[in-house]
Amino acid sequence: MSTLPDSYTQYPNRREGYDHGLYEWSNIHNRKPIKWPGEKPIAVWLCVSLEWFPITPSGPFKAPGHMVTPYPDYRHYTSRDYGNRVGVWRMLDAFADAGVKASFAANAAIAERYPELIEAIQSAGHEIIAHSTDMNGTIDATLGEETERALVADAMHRMEAATGVRPKGWLSIARQQSFHTLDILKDEGLTYCCDWVNDELPYRFNNGLIDLPLNHELSDRTIITVQQKSADSWLESMHDAADWLTKEAAGAGSGRMLPIHLTPYIMGLPYRIGALEALLSNFAKRDEVWFARGDEIVAAWEDQE
Amino acid sequence: MREGAPDPELYEYHPYTSRPKITWPGGKTCAVWVAPNLEYYEIDPPIHPKRSPWPHPAPSVVGYSHRDHSNRVSHWRMAEVMSRHGFPGSVSLSVALCQHHPEVVADANARGWEFFSHGIYNTRYSYDITEAQERAIIEDSIRTVEDATGQRIRGWLAPALTHTPRTLDLIAEYGMDYTCDLYHDDQVQDVKVNPKGGGGQLASIPYSLEVNDHYGFFVYNMSGREYADTLVRQYERLAAEGENSGTVMCIPLHAYLIGQPHRIGPFEEALEHIAKDGRAWIARAGEIVDSWRAQQ
Numbered sequence: 001m002s003t004l005p006d007s008y009t010q011y012p013n014r015r016e017g018y019d020h021g022l023y024e025w026s027n028i029h030n031r032k033p034i035k036w037p038g039e040k041p042i043a044v045w046l047c048v049s050l051e052w053f054p055i056t057p058s059g060p061f062k063a064p065g066h067m068v069t070p071y072p073d074y075r076h077y078t079s080r081d082y083g084n085r086v087g088v089w090r091m092l093d094a095f096a097d098a099g100v101k102a103s104f105a106a107n108a109a110i111a112e113r114y115p116e117l118i119e120a121i122q123s124a125g126h127e128i129i130a131h132s133t134d135m136n137g138t139i140d141a142t143l144g145e146e147t148e149r150a151l152v153a154d155a156m157h158r159m160e161a162a163t164g165v166r167p168k169g170w171l172s173i174a175r176q177q178s179f180h181t182l183d184i185l186k187d188e189g190l191t192y193c194c195d196w197v198n199d200e201l202p203y204r205f206n207n208g209l210i211d212l213p214l215n216h217e218l219s220d221r222t223i224i225t226v227q228q229k230s231a232d233s234w235l236e237s238m239h240d241a242a243d244w245l246t247k248e249a250a251g252a253g254s255g256r257m258l259p260i261h262l263t264p265y266i267m268g269l270p271y272r273i274g275a276l277e278a279l280l281s282n283f284a285k286r287d288e289v290w291f292a293r294g295d296e297i298v299a300a301w302e303d304q305e
Numbered sequence: 306m307r308e309g310a311p312d313p314e315l316y317e318y319h320p321y322t323s324r325p326k327i328t329w330p331g332g333k334t335c336a337v338w339v340a341p342n343l344e345y346y347e348i349d350p351p352i353h354p355k356r357s358p359w360p361h362p363a364p365s366v367v368g369y370s371h372r373d374h375s376n377r378v379s380h381w382r383m384a385e386v387m388s389r390h391g392f393p394g395s396v397s398l399s400v401a402l403c404q405h406h407p408e409v410v411a412d413a414n415a416r417g418w419e420f421f422s423h424g425i426y427n428t429r430y431s432y433d434i435t436e437a438q439e440r441a442i443i444e445d446s447i448r449t450v451e452d453a454t455g456q457r458i459r460g461w462l463a464p465a466l467t468h469t470p471r472t473l474d475l476i477a478e479y480g481m482d483y484t485c486d487l488y489h490d491d492q493v494q495d496v497k498v499n500p501k502g503g504g505g506q507l508a509s510i511p512y513s514l515e516v517n518d519h520y521g522f523f524v525y526n527m528s529g530r531e532y533a534d535t536l537v538r539q540y541e542r543l544a545a546e547g548e549n550s551g552t553v554m555c556i557p558l559h560a561y562l563i564g565q566p567h568r569i570g571p572f573e574e575a576l577e578h579i580a581k582d583g584r585a586w587i588a589r590a591g592e593i594v595d596s597w598r599a600q601q
Contacts, residue, residue, distance in 0.1 A: 008351050009438045011425060014401050020348045020364070025406060028378045061361065141362040175367050195366050198373035200566070216367055217565050227526040237528055241567035248382070248566075258566065 022182060023196075023205045033254035034201060034304055040290035041249035042242065043297050044283055045259045046102035047194070047214055048091060049171070050117070052109040052134045053080045059138040063173045064221065065265070066135055080135075080265050084114055087268020092120055094273065098280035100291040103127040105171040105194070108155045109134035111162035118163055127293040129169035129194065130159050141178040152184050168295050169194060175216065182209050192298050200245075200257055202301040210302070212259075212294050219261035224272070231267070231275035238279050246288045257297065306497075308470040315473070315487060316494055316509065327492060327551035327600055333586035334547030335540065336593045337579055339392045340462075340485070340512060340557040341383060342423060343409060344399040346372045350428035356467070358428040372561050376406045379564025384416060386573045390580040394418035395590035397462045397485065397557070400446045401425050403453035414454040419589040421485070422446035424464020431467040439469055443479050459591050462486060462512065474498050477505035483594045485512035491543060491552050493597040508594045510553060515539075517557040522568075529568030533575040540575075544584040551586075553593060 013019035036043050055077040057067045065080055067073040095102055104121050106128055111118050121128060132138070133155045139148055152170075160166045168191040172181065175195035185193055186209045192202070194214035202212050216222055218241060223234045238260060245256040260279075262268075267276050283289045292300070306313040329336050349363035359365030387394060396413055398420050403410050413420070424431070425442060434442075450458050461476045462485040473484060478500035487496065487509040496507040514520050516539050521532040536556060543552040563572050579585050586593075 003354065003433045004435075004438070006438075008353070008429070009425075009434065009441060011401065013347070014404050014425075016404060016407065018348075018405065019345075022364075026377060027381065027408060029381045141364070172366070176361050177364060177366050178362075179364060196370040196373075197367060198370035198377055200374075200378050213370075215565070216371070218567060223528075227522070227528075229526070229528055233528045236530065237567035240529060240570050241565075244566045244570045256566075 021206060023203065023211070026203065028199060028201060029252065031201070031254070032304070033252065034301060036255040036290045036292075036300060038290060041255060041288045042245050043255060043257045043290045043292045043300075044242070045212075045257060045292055045294055045297055046095070046100065046262065047129070047171075047259060047294060048088065048102055048104045048262045048264065049131065050084060050088065050104055050106035050110040050264070051080060051131070052084065052107050052113060053077060054134055054136050057136060059136040060140045060142045061138050061174075061176070063135040063138055083264030083266075083268055084110065084117065087264030087273075088117065090268045090273045091262065091264060091276065092124060094277045094280055095126070096124060097277070098284045100280060100284065101125050101127070101293050103129050103169065103294040105129040105131040105169075106159070107131050107134045107137070108158035108162065111159055115162070122163065122165075127169070127295050128159070128163055128165060128167055129171050129294060130155055130167040130190070131171045132173050133158065135173060138173045138176060139178055139181060140176055143178060145178075145180045148178060148180055149184050152188055156188050168192065168298070169212065171195065171214065175214070182207050185209055192294070194294065202298055204305070210298055212298055214261050215259050216261070218259060220263050220267045221261070224266055231272035235275040235279055239282070242283065242286070242289070249288075306470050306473060314497055316489065316496055319494070321491070322549075324492070324550055325600075326549065327597060329547070329551040329586040329596060331586065334551060334584045335544040335586065336551060336553045336596075337392075337540065337585045337587050338395050338553070338555050338590050338593060339387055340397055340555055340590070341394045341413070342397040342557065342559050343380070343402055343413060344372060344375065344423065344427045344559070345402045345405050347426050347428040350426065353430045353432065355432045356430050356465075375560035375564070376402075376409050379560035380409050381412065382564040382569055383558060383560045384412060386569060386576060388416055390573070390576040392576060392580070392587055393589050396420045397423040398450065399423050399425065399427050399464070400449040403449050407453065410453050414456070419459075419591055420450050420454055420456050421458050421460030421462060421483075421590065422450065423462045427465050430465055431463055431469050431472065434469060436471060439471065439475060443475060447479065459483060459594075460485060460510070473507060474500050477507040478502065481507065482598075483508045483510045483590060485510060485590070488512065488514055491546075492550065493553060493594060495601075506598070508598065510590055510594055511555055512557055513555045516555075518559055518562045522562055529571040532568065533571035536575040537578050540579050540582070540585070544582065547584065
């Protein structure tokens with residue numbers, strides 16, 4: 001006797017295209033070629049997550065990196081905040097030394113709590129991407145549309161109030177959304193989000209919002225924290241990725257993109273930061289690299305859409 | 306299988322070092338086959354009481370979009386590398402991909418790849434389905450792949466590796482020649498089946514969890530280069546042992562993993578190594594099973 005209803009082996013969404021209406025299918029290798037400024041084959045997008053974890057976790061799910069022990073979890077509260085106090089400053093120096101611009105996906109709470117950090121980011125010409133309220137501001141389908149709408153509005157309002165700028169981009173915590181998120185982000189006037197990792201170039205959702213895919217596989221969190229590799233192994237992977245994409249771009253006659261997602265409490269540690277510096281110094285010498293902020297990549301893509 | 310018994314009685318015990326010698330065409334020692342999983346994962350599938358498809362309530366954005374990377378970006382990257390070094394694929398296919406993204410299936414077919422069924426979707430689990438439901442899935446698989454590619458499927462890899470006690474008997478009854486679901490050997494072996502109507506033979510062809518790219522990257526946490534090195538070591542050993550009796554090495558892949566920009570370069574080097582070595586019989590699953598069967 002089956003414990004499953006007949007509907008378990010029926011497939012109402014089996015049809016050409018996706019089983020949802022969020023975006024259309026497209027093969028990256030058959031698209032109109034994209035040209036980056038200066039005819040550079042690869043756009044390297046550095047994106048740093050700035051995260052403030054309340055010591056009192058809440059929200060629909062626990063963000064990666066959130067508290068672990070029974071309250072009060074000093075261990076994780078402080079080692080996460082290390083990134084905001086120390087690690088990110090190392091990164092800012094590294095970016096300045098290499099002469100490159102990056103995106104910083106920041107919780108609104110970061111902007112409110114650490115104005116010196118925001119000032120340093122803005123005065124160096126980096127971009128700020130909205131990254132929810134704080135690390136309790138996770139989104140999933142259990143949140144409910146109205147609550148989610150209020151959360152996104154609160155994050156945007158507080159970020160604009162604290163920085164004087166309304167971000168164009170949005171990164172959800174853990175890249176997790178609900179089926180309402182894309183419309184809510186559009187309604188909040190955002191141009192792009194970074195959550196969907198299904199592509200290696202920007203593409204447009206059916207509601208007009210743009211996806212700028214921030215590949216989680218290439219993040220320091222996946223390589224170092226999840227896969228437990230060394231910073232040197234991360235560096236080797238970034239070089240392998242850049243080499244491949246440069247070759248692929250030449251073969252396709254179209255630009256490619258290499259997103260490098262960084263976390264200050266992970267890559268900003270004293271024994272790891274050297275790997276990032278080595279990468280930046282190598283890439284800065286490569287003629288094929290266009291270092292670009294997220295909004296610059298999106299703008300270049302939109303111009304040629 | 307013997308349902309409910311501690312020993313499912315899937316096969317006979319045959320010690321590795323005292324078997325009749327298997328020889329591969331051209332005097333090659335190791336049959337190497339590449340098994341790309343061409344899959345479709347549903348964004349919001351019905352929930353099976355025994356297994357949850359996604360870590361978050363739908364849409365589980367990273368899980369879904371990571372797999373969608375295969376069908377927008379990395380399938381062609383992986384396929385080009387394979388074609389460049391002379392490796393055809395034997396595809397573990399979520400057959401609904403024939404409807405959702407026929408372009409991907411057509412590309413694989415045009416490259417001369419073989420198809421076997423990996424269920425309708427990789428988000429539908431076979432536990433507790435009825436015999437009628439299971440027959441419907443098998444018949445759907447046969448019909449769907451034939452309509453899309455002109456090929457009659459000869460093998461099976463259970464969707465998300467989920468089985469019923471009757472799966473092996475049923476696929477034998479429908480005339481299939483091999484299963485990829487058993488991991489007990491480095492050589493093709495007979496599986497005990499008892500299909501309705503009698504007769505029926507089923508071979509187990511070595512697939513692999515151990516050198517599956519998913520295990521490599523997210524169980525053993527290898528870098529792209531470590532995984533490539535693992536493939537070379539696996540191959541070197543099996544090619545050497547195949548001097549005594551032909552071995553089989555499978556490289557099971559998922560484009561969204563192996564086709565990431567930091568992994569595909571080292572992977573290409575591993576394929577190149579195997580292709581140039583001279584001891585590899587680079588073949589499709591069906592050819593390997595046929596050659597083995599002819600020697601029984």
